[in-house]
Amino acid sequence: MSAYVHDGTFTGLVCALAAAVSDPAAEMADETPAQDDLFAPASEVGSDGRKAADFLERLTAVSGPETVDNIKLCFLSKEKDRDSLLLAYARRAFAAGKGLNDRLADPVVNRAHKTALAVLREAHRFKGLVRFRELEDGTLYSEIEPDHNILPLITNHFRRRMAGFNWILHDKKRGLAAMHAGGRLRLVSALEASVPPPSEKEKRTASLWRAFFDSVAIKERLNPALQRQFVPLKYRKNITEFGED
Amino acid sequence: MDLRRKIEILTAGAKYDASCASSGSTRPGAGGRAERVPGCCHSWSADGRCVSLLKILLTNLCVYDCAYCVNRRSSDCPRALLTPDEVAGLTMDFYRRNYIEGLFLSSGVARSPDYTMELLIAAVRRLRVGHKFPGYIHLKVIPGCDRRLVDLAALYADRVSVNIELPSAASLERLAPEKSRDGVLKPMARLAETIAAGKEERRRSRNAPPCAPGGQSTQLIVGASPETDLQIMKLSQSLYDKLGLKRVYYSAFVPATTDSRLPAVKEPPLRREHRLYQADWLLRFYGFSTDELLDEKCPCLDLTFDPKTVWALRNLDRFPVEVNKAPYEELLRVPGFGVLTAKRIVRARRTGALRLEDLSRLGAVMKRAVYFVTAGGAYGGLRRDNPEAIRAKLLEGPSGRPAQPELFGAAAETPAGTPA
Ligand code: SF4
Numbered sequence A: 001m002s003a004y005v006h007d008g009t010f011t012g013l014v015c016a017l018a019a020a021v022s023d024p025a026a027e028m029a030d031e032t033p034a035q036d037d038l039f040a041p042a043s044e045v046g047s048d049g050r051k052a053a054d055f056l057e058r059l060t061a062v063s064g065p066e067t068v069d070n071i072k073l074c075f076l077s078k079e080k081d082r083d084s085l086l087l088a089y090a091r092r093a094f095a096a097g098k099g100l101n102d103r104l105a106d107p108v109v110n111r112a113h114k115t116a117l118a119v120l121r122e123a124h125r126f127k128g129l130v131r132f133r134e135l136e137d138g139t140l141y142s143e144i145e146p147d148h149n150i151l152p153l154i155t156n157h158f159r160r161r162m163a164g165f166n167w168i169l170h171d172k173k174r175g176l177a178a179m180h181a182g183g184r185l186r187l188v189s190a191l192e193a194s195v196p197p198p199s200e201k202e203k204r205t206a207s208l209w210r211a212f213f214d215s216v217a218i219k220e221r222l223n224p225a226l227q228r229q230f231v232p233l234k235y236r237k238n239i240t241e242f243g244e245d
Numbered sequence B: 001m002d003l004r005r006k007i008e009i010l011t012a013g014a015k016y017d018a019s020c021a022s023s024g025s026t027r028p029g030a031g032g033r034a035e036r037v038p039g040c041c042h043s044w045s046a047d048g049r050c051v052s053l054l055k056i057l058l059t060n061l062c063v064y065d066c067a068y069c070v071n072r073r074s075s076d077c078p079r080a081l082l083t084p085d086e087v088a089g090l091t092m093d094f095y096r097r098n099y100i101e102g103l104f105l106s107s108g109v110a111r112s113p114d115y116t117m118e119l120l121i122a123a124v125r126r127l128r129v130g131h132k133f134p135g136y137i138h139l140k141v142i143p144g145c146d147r148r149l150v151d152l153a154a155l156y157a158d159r160v161s162v163n164i165e166l167p168s169a170a171s172l173e174r175l176a177p178e179k180s181r182d183g184v185l186k187p188m189a190r191l192a193e194t195i196a197a198g199k200e201e202r203r204r205s206r207n208a209p210p211c212a213p214g215g216q217s218t219q220l221i222v223g224a225s226p227e228t229d230l231q232i233m234k235l236s237q238s239l240y241d242k243l244g245l246k247r248v249y250y251s252a253f254v255p256a257t258t259d260s261r262l263p264a265v266k267e268p269p270l271r272r273e274h275r276l277y278q279a280d281w282l283l284r285f286y287g288f289s290t291d292e293l294l295d296e297k298c299p300c301l302d303l304t305f306d307p308k309t310v311w312a313l314r315n316l317d318r319f320p321v322e323v324n325k326a327p328y329e330e331l332l333r334v335p336g337f338g339v340l341t342a343k344r345i346v347r348a349r350r351t352g353a354l355r356l357e358d359l360s361r362l363g364a365v366m367k368r369a370v371y372f373v374t375a376g377g378a379y380g381g382l383r384r385d386n387p388e389a390i391r392a393k394l395l396e397g398p399s400g401r402p403a404q405p406e407l408f409g410a411a412a413e414t415p416a417g418t419p420a
Helices: A010-021 A049-063 A065-075 A082-102 A107-129 A151-161 A202-216 A224-230 B003-012 B084-096 B113-130 B147-156 B169-175 B181-204 B229-242 B270-285 B307-314 B328-332 B339-351 B387-395
Strands: A003-005 A042-044 A140-144 A167-171 A176-181 A184-188 B053-057 B102-106 B136-140 B159-161 B216-222 B247-252 B373-375
Touching: A003 A010, A010 A049, A010 A065, A010 A082, A049 A065, A049 A082, A065 A082, A065 A107, A082 A107, A082 B339, A107 A151, A151 A167, A151 A176, A151 A184, A202 B003, A202 B053, A202 B084, B003 B053, B003 B084, B053 B084, B084 B102, B084 B113, B102 B113, B113 B136, B113 B147, B136 B147, B147 B159, B147 B181, B169 B181, B181 B216, B216 B229, B216 B270, B229 B247, B229 B270, B247 B270, B270 B307, B307 B387, B328 B339
Parallel strands: A003 A042, A140 A167, B053 B102, B102 B136, B136 B159, B159 B216, B216 B247
Antiparallel strands: A167 A176, A176 A184
């Protein structure tokens, strides 16, 4: 029995799945394998774009395009046993064929769908929760710390919404950033340099927004528990209206 | 007066308007502004309501004296007025920072309906033409204003609304004597006409100017006047059927004023408002009609149980429904099944027979559904022909004690975006 590890990229993961799926005894090493585990050596699989694309094509052919969509979304999730789940899901795909994604009562299919949905939900939520602040040079800058790696899922939304502006979306947790300048979008994996100070107008605009936000709540209906359900505390430190003047 | 103070006053004056305006009928960002509806909330205020728009009054000055309104002429409150430029500038500043998806602009009646409407139009024109604002605009149309202004509202806004507020002509006459039923209904009819015509034109030419692509909505105040839920739901149904409204919003009357013409209520009737939203949801998405939910004998929605459960208990001869066979429309009518659950069941049963224990994984709230379904013939409830026994069971909490009926229902029953 061997456990597969990969380089952490999507291509790497897919190659590992491709290798593991044909070996019924194989497992995925969800974390870096334990050092002292002599009996289950980890085999590192290379990252090969062609091989990965072939495997995804095969998956689509046997079980339909939804399977690959789900794998892509699950890849972005923070689930610790993500790779094991995806291996089980890929195995199910070859066993069940076209009907795979209708088997919502199957625990593996069900979890793959739910995990994908959780990632999509967080991405959707962040389309609203992202807050930009205007920097000295006019760039709009935003810091986010999402549970899942949703940055790749929301950049297109902001690209459309803020086509005419220069902006930066910075995932501080993962050190990833999407930078939009002069109409071009770049994804960078480490944001260098420190963030310039905010523009002169920024403080006043943020304060006017907080004035609005505080007055809009109906005092007779205060419901902080419900508010927490929608805006969990963990997100609040990057959200303007939960900050102070 | 400084801008901050104005914002505080004019937000306070606008917040009782329940329209959340996140209609979700069209996917956000699916092209130009014509198709856009704010599909996401940007924040949630301390009362747990979705904030996606800068919801504000242009002014809370008003020459009218509606009994239920905080902004009425005789009310002794601080007054403020924003200039069209201020409205446009704030909206743009907030939009760029992703605080909001757009603007929800309403107003008291300063001087006259036409004068006020001109100012409102100036603000949204400044936004659209001056700032090239691509976001969402919901604009209130002031009852009694000129037809030409109604048309301009539809030109610049994504959604327009005229608030009916009181669900009958008699109540309107009593509580808002200066607003006539005609003044309210005429612009609504005009909007219905132009919106339909605009749609037709855009079908023929993609370059035709947009015309309130998000349609028209309205609001009814619940509990300030004696109308029954039956009357209210009948009105809503005809607004949906005859004027093609996108949404009717219900707003529990918050006694913000004292007036001898108003009922003495201590608490806003929130649960009643919630039930009306559920019933409204059943009309629009679950294939129910008002007659099935309410009649002259029982003209009020049950406060203990949601309207679908009440309907099911009255129609036990139609249950239990076999989840492996029943058509989609029948699954939708099972208490504890939402639209998503019904869809998942139809999908999942194609690959094999479902068992009762599979259903909660598909999103069903089995606590309620168990009395109304079988799976492969197996029934998990008790005494399927005895509504009283089921009613008592449904009221029981997990420990056998009566449960607190939840105000916000189960997630499966109240899709996100429903104003709570
Ligand atoms: S016209 Fe509108 S703002 Fe004026 S008192 Fe009546 S409800 Fe209030």
